[in-house]
Amino acid sequence: MEQVESHIGQMGVDSRKLGVWLFLASEIMFFTGLIGAYIVLRFAHLQEWPHPGAVLNIPLTGFNTFLLICSSATLVLGLAAGQRGYREGLQVGLFLTILLGSLFLLIQMKEYSILIHEGLTISSSMYGSCFFTLTGFHGAHVLVGVIWLIVVFIRSMQGKYTPEDSMGVECVGLYWHFVDLVWIILFTIVYLI
Amino acid sequence: MNEAETAHPQPNYAGVFWSLFILTILEIAAANMPFAKVIVVVLLIVLAVIKASLVALFYMHLKFEKFLIYLIVIFPLVLAVILTVMTLLDQAPTPMG
Numbered sequence: 001m002e003q004v005e006s007h008i009g010q011m012g013v014d015s016r017k018l019g020v021w022l023f024l025a026s027e028i029m030f031f032t033g034l035i036g037a038y039i040v041l042r043f044a045h046l047q048e049w050p051h052p053g054a055v056l057n058i059p060l061t062g063f064n065t066f067l068l069i070c071s072s073a074t075l076v077l078g079l080a081a082g083q084r085g086y087r088e089g090l091q092v093g094l095f096l097t098i099l100l101g102s103l104f105l106l107i108q109m110k111e112y113s114i115l116i117h118e119g120l121t122i123s124s125s126m127y128g129s130c131f132f133t134l135t136g137f138h139g140a141h142v143l144v145g146v147i148w149l150i151v152v153f154i155r156s157m158q159g160k161y162t163p164e165d166s167m168g169v170e171c172v173g174l175y176w177h178f179v180d181l182v183w184i185i186l187f188t189i190v191y192l193i
Numbered sequence: 194m195n196e197a198e199t200a201h202p203q204p205n206y207a208g209v210f211w212s213l214f215i216l217t218i219l220e221i222a223a224a225n226m227p228f229a230k231v232i233v234v235v236l237l238i239v240l241a242v243i244k245a246s247l248v249a250l251f252y253m254h255l256k257f258e259k260f261l262i263y264l265i266v267i268f269p270l271v272l273a274v275i276l277t278v279m280t281l282l283d284q285a286p287t288p289m290g
Binding site for chain 1: 220234244249253266277
């Protein structure tokens with residue numbers, strides 16, 4: 001118990017959670033920098049910029065967005081179950097989140113492969129560069145999230161998380177929901193507008 | 194101590210999920226509306242901001258966090274807006290060329 005108490009710093013916030021939030025602050029700068037570049041470059045190349053609906057498969061990506069929203073829900077419900085002491089609920093929540101995250105990545109790979117076959121690559125045009133850079137960096141974040149979730153899932157099987165201290169799950173949750181949040185913005189900016 | 198730090202009312206997670214689901218359908222529908230481009234873009238941005246706020250406030254528990262966490266989130270957002278606006282202004286054609 002003493003070890004648990006020592007995580008609360010002078011600010012009154014758990015140091016592990018504070019660390020993740022500080023990391024997310026740098027991630028906010030990273031993604032808003034990329035999104036800012038996308039907006040600026042799009043304004044600079046308005047004539048040659050295709051309408052997203054004409055190039056991209058919106059229904060497929062809409063389904064992928066749905067998967068990511070579901071994955072956030074399964075994770076948050078898993079965490080809530082863990083905090084109530086229902087360990088199996090936590091494990092099921094984590095497992096479903098890993099499954100949905102992996103499915104998201106598989107569909108994104110399929111989308112990339114179709115686009116590359118159609119001639120849109122990272123070096124084919126300014127649009128291609130922007131599209132693959134933005135969605136690619138997001139996909140890399142999803143991959144890191146899935147790996148982190150697998151680690152947390154294994155630790156949950158070992159009984160490392162208790163109702164008193166499930167901060168490990170909360171931290172991966174913060175990261176995962178942030179990646180979901182970034183996708184919400186990217187889906188709107190890259191696929192719909 | 195740790196319990197006191199994490200204890201907060203459980204939000205209605207299912208309600209948030211359905212809100213996100215319905216807002217996504219509305220977004221896809223709004224993108225295909227025969228409105229003026231400006232109206233569609235504003236509508237889509239408003240819907241995306243509502244969705245992002247729902248995720249941050251309830252799934253990331255920002256609603257129950259201390260002021261310090263808000264500060265950590267808001268600071269980079271302000272910097273990012275300055276960065277984008279300044280760059281946009283810089284590339285806009287001016288009478289000076």
